[in-house]
Amino acid sequence: MFKGGYVFWRVFAGIILLFSIMTYSWPVYADSPSSTGTATFTIGATIYSADNTRYVMDAAPFISDGRCFVPVRYLANALGVSDDNVDWDAGNQTITIISGSTTIALRLGSTTLTVNGNPEIMDVMPVVVNGRTMLPARWVSQALGARIGWNPRTGTILITGINGQSTVPVNNVGTQSPNQTSTGETIPALSYNSSVATNTRGFTWTYDGRIYNWTAAVPNDLLIYDEKINQLVDNFYSSDGNAQNQILAANSQDTDSLILANSASADGNFEPWVIEADNDAYIGSVAKWLSNQASLDGYDYFHAAEFAQSFVGGAMSYQVTNFPELPAETMFNNGDCKDKSILLAAILKAMGYNVALLYFPPPAGQTVGHEAVGVQFTDAQVTPSSQRNVNYYPYNGTKYYFAETTEPGWLIGQRSDQEPGYSGPSENSGYVYAVN
Numbered sequence: 001m002f003k004g005g006y007v008f009w010r011v012f013a014g015i016i017l018l019f020s021i022m023t024y025s026w027p028v029y030a031d032s033p034s035s036t037g038t039a040t041f042t043i044g045a046t047i048y049s050a051d052n053t054r055y056v057m058d059a060a061p062f063i064s065d066g067r068c069f070v071p072v073r074y075l076a077n078a079l080g081v082s083d084d085n086v087d088w089d090a091g092n093q094t095i096t097i098i099s100g101s102t103t104i105a106l107r108l109g110s111t112t113l114t115v116n117g118n119p120e121i122m123d124v125m126p127v128v129v130n131g132r133t134m135l136p137a138r139w140v141s142q143a144l145g146a147r148i149g150w151n152p153r154t155g156t157i158l159i160t161g162i163n164g165q166s167t168v169p170v171n172n173v174g175t176q177s178p179n180q181t182s183t184g185e186t187i188p189a190l191s192y193n194s195s196v197a198t199n200t201r202g203f204t205w206t207y208d209g210r211i212y213n214w215t216a217a218v219p220n221d222l223l224i225y226d227e228k229i230n231q232l233v234d235n236f237y238s239s240d241g242n243a244q245n246q247i248l249a250a251n252s253q254d255t256d257s258l259i260l261a262n263s264a265s266a267d268g269n270f271e272p273w274v275i276e277a278d279n280d281a282y283i284g285s286v287a288k289w290l291s292n293q294a295s296l297d298g299y300d301y302f303h304a305a306e307f308a309q310s311f312v313g314g315a316m317s318y319q320v321t322n323f324p325e326l327p328a329e330t331m332f333n334n335g336d337c338k339d340k341s342i343l344l345a346a347i348l349k350a351m352g353y354n355v356a357l358l359y360f361p362p363p364a365g366q367t368v369g370h371e372a373v374g375v376q377f378t379d380a381q382v383t384p385s386s387q388r389n390v391n392y393y394p395y396n397g398t399k400y401y402f403a404e405t406t407e408p409g410w411l412i413g414q415r416s417d418q419e420p421g422y423s424g425p426s427e428n429s430g431y432v433y434a435v436n
Contacts, residue, residue, distance in 0.1 A: 374400025
């Protein structure tokens, strides 16, 4: 249903299209985590609830590096683990938690989480604050077979599926069996000759039961250019009308398109940020490295795209930005949903996929919407490694499969508004922006 003549005109002009969701239904494995309990924590609050009972903690959850940390004892209790099954080894600085047939271990100062002896690399490490050991809630919950949702507006963490029996963390999404040991993969470095000044970053993420490590360099000149564009956008939207006209007149049409993509009337259409020429050339190299690794590891067309999604979702932290970032800047400085969606769309486009940006307007009374990526597949190309729902959005006869980028562990076709605790914009309707 169209709401208002303005939206109708936009659709009639062919610029955007309201869409509805479609789903491929796959039966769920019997050993998937079961929803036997729920728990809720709130950032800054010393009271949490588990199965509708409230408990008092001696320390409050907090956010650091874009991740929620919860006191170890209370997180374990909320996940159905008694104090007797939580062990602290002061000599090795190691926390061990046992839940049924699953044993996980974390160590202070280390990003390695082991699940029944199998290593996983987290993007944060446990910390001690005021004498209390704090653990990253998402990693621990998923390792124990639970699911976790995050409501940024209320600062609430919702954990469901407690006491599930899955022994494989959620981000191990391939055909790995629960007893198979995770393996490590090191991708050859993306580097430049010594005459090019570069910035280098190491990336670590997981996919298909493998831990991937990659070192990539980016020319400093490209990062400087990306930052100048950001500053230009900031200056534009903090200026009056006369100054804005002067900024537009002083810059190229391509630069103006980057600036104007942030206007309210653009409705989240950041396509110019996906195809910006200088970043497009660099992302072509990134895509080549990822494509080569996907081929070496035997990923088919569907899973090669999911591999790229795992890189953007897992190797870069979520960090809120006022305006969008160009792809290279997001790779090296992190970003939020719009930034990481722009990056993933650019990578997939360079890998040869047809992609779209998906924008979901904020609900009534709220100001923050959501950005994701749509990836085009034919029916025959959709080959998920596990039996699950795979969601897509139809547009002009094309099926764009939903790809979330904000955090590790998302799969292509898995919608973020299906996560427990999600209360953001509805992803049943929104705007599709086919890139190119």
